[in-house]
Amino acid sequence: MSTDVLLLNLTRFGDLLQSQPLIQDLHDSGHQVGLVCLDNFAAALPLLRHVDAAWPLPGAKLMAALDRDWRTAAAQLLDLARRIRREAAPRHVVNLTPTLPARLLSKLLAPTPEAVLGFGLDPEGFGVNQGVWSSFLSGATLRRLNAPFNLVDMFRMVGAPLFAPGIAGRPGRFSLRTPPDAAMAHADALLARPENLPMSAHPKGFVALQLGASEARRQWPVAHFAALGERLWREAGLCPVLLGAPAERPMAREYAACAARDRTPFVNAVGRTDIPQLAALLRKMRLLATNDTGTMHLAAGLGLPCLAFFLATAQPWDTGPYLPGCCCLEPALPCHPCSFRQPCPHGHACLTRISPTSAGDLILARLEGGGWQAGLSPELRREARVWLTETDARGFAGVRSLSGHDSEDRSLWLSQQRPFWRHILDDLSSNAAGQAAGPANGHIEKHAAGQTGGQLDAPPCSPDFCRQVTPVLAQAARLLDMLSEQGRLTGKSAKAGQLFLLNCERLQNLLNACPPLASLACFWRELRQERGDRMDELLHFVGLLAGHLERWAAHMTVSSRNPL
Structure with missing residues (x-):
């Protein structure tokens, strides 16, 4: 019954079904896939393809136990987690559920904290999102009106680090089994x-x-x-x-x-x-x-x-x-x-x-x-x-x-976000292993990021909309440049560290105040919170993100001058 990838989806019926393309991609990559889902949706398991083993979680029963005695409920959850971990013996855990209980369960089931993809916990018990697509999905869950991607594709990209070459770039396959x-x-x-x-x-x-x-x-x-x-x-x-x-x-x-x-x-x-x-x-x-x-x-x-x-x-x-x-x-x-x-x-x-x-x-x-x-x-x-x-x-x-x-501007904006977010997230994902370049190369990374992906075909929004968003993107890119400079001096200068933290918050407030950039605001918050204790990694991503935002602002500037 052992599986090398254990998938957690403790959300709604529709979301559970939408895990199927991710399961298909993991299967096609040579993985044996186990699944933990809520027991009230366990009847859907015979319809899912390539689930090698499954463990329904008695959510309602655990909640009832919690009402009676939290110690009993905790003991039951720990017993269940130990049994699943023993039977599944996973090498990786992919958690698609951002709630705190699901994060805790992923920590209990994973062999090491680094084995969790998606939504996990750090050593102090705070929520952490493993992978840049997980950070984006977290923000998209909170601010769905600015989410330009289908939830299925966001699920797939959370698990993409486990895919075989070429699978992440192909269309997802959503095919359920014939009913009995x-x-x-x-x-x-x-x-x-x-x-x-x-x-x-x-x-x-x-x-x-x-x-x-x-x-x-x-x-x-x-x-x-x-x-x-x-x-x-x-x-x-x-x-x-x-x-x-x-x-x-x-x-x-x-x-x-x-x-x-x-x-x-x-x-x-x-x-x-x-x-x-x-x-x-x-x-x-x-x-x-x-x-x-x-x-x-x-x-x-x-x-x-x-x-x-x-x-x-x-x-x-x-x-x-x-x-x-x-x-x-x-x-x-x-x-x-x-x-x-x-x-x-x-x-x-x-x-x-x-x-x-x-x-x-x-x-x-x-x-x-x-x-x-x-x-x-x-x-x-x-x-x-x-x-x-x-x-x-x-x-x-x-x-x-x-x-x-x-x-309409809403439609144009969602269409425009799709290629830019793909460039940003794909670039940050592919460069995650290249953090050894270090913060001293931030400008080189930024320049490279600005050249990634070739010609963009994103449609322009109206001039008025562009004039609303473009200055915010440009100012955000400048703040990221400042963070790259100040970050290299942290630890050497108390003032540089203070300025770094101050400009992190300035950038957050700038993005929060621009509703069309809600997804970017959530993404930046997740990015800095998750990597605040890994300065080299954070600055590596800061340099990449600055280049993408400069390019985005330039595209918006051209659009405002040359509307369709």
Whole structure:
């Protein structure tokens, strides 16, 4: 049962599924992969490929024990960690969960602290992120509105130091196993009994509708789903199949009331499937219409195309389906996506912005002609930003606008961040082993970094946006240059050490005050905190980062003078 790489993912169902491409990459690199996940998602394990051993963590049981007696809970966790470590005997631990309990568990499971990739703990018990992609993922988790990469690719790059040559540069492969025969038989039994089906009628196929989401403010209205289902039956003879967990049964009852009024057949599978049975149902569907949910990621792993609604805080850039050819809809409102933990001042207008008519046009176009474009209408372009999922030239998942909203500053900025962050993170990752060059070569490193990657094809933002961001990038590069100089004198001059710390904080405050640079602000905070006790390594990265920011500022300056 021993494995040389132990993967920890103690997050949600969808995030667990999105570990599959990383597991595939590790397997293709010759590793035996073990997995620690929450026990309430253990039913998904038979769907994952190349998991050589798995240890479900009884999170709810441990929390209940903690409420009774923390000493008992700690003893149970230690016993479990010892058993996993003994059975797995891992050489490396890849922790994708940034919480403190998961960091502690990774420390207990790893043979040495240096064997942890991703989210770990330092010797004093403070959180540390091992690897520059881990630092970026940590910041992206906190400030997702500035995350230009799909979560799957960020997971993959956290584990990339363990990949064989060439694997990190290829597109990720998200392919789940076929559900077991018993689950397929259960799906057939559910589909055999649609409600409201006329005696002489026979469905020409099935379309799945995922009604729920993690929050009510991220749910397309049930009445909209019902209107969509009625049209798909009336015009295409497709029977809607309702999907969801037991807690979503009230929404299924609301849908049933609408369907009874419209005399529309449907299959109610809400609360009537486990994870393999849900996968089996999806295998029998022609398409999925869904909110941003774990069901959407399950469908992507099974190769089922979907029409996905991204409302409130959700956006397809980072949590969209990892499957080319899916269609993602965001409400075309200036306030979308909204910030986390803030009440909506607009009465949740985004929920009803996208009409059932527009969604139906897209689905019928996709089912009848194989593409979404025929379903685009002037009305839809006013209602929604329409995105098509695809793979970019460097193997990462991305989205492309079908509705002309790629000219908005938010879209342009996210597109521009992708090549620059790839240059920055790939350069810092590849140079991590070259720290021996030392801080004295900071200017040489900066110059080399500025020449890395050849011609950039990042699209320019508007002149006003560029004028907002460019001075901050330029000032940040200058501060990094100052840090490089002052860092070489720390230990020799008390004043240089004080100035170094002061300018570290000045840089942090500068970036914090510029919302478009939220990801950079989080990245700098993580970078300096993790390497504050390794000055040579920190200064090595400071020199590299300065060159990239100078180049970024120069690109923004040209863009402001020569807009598209």
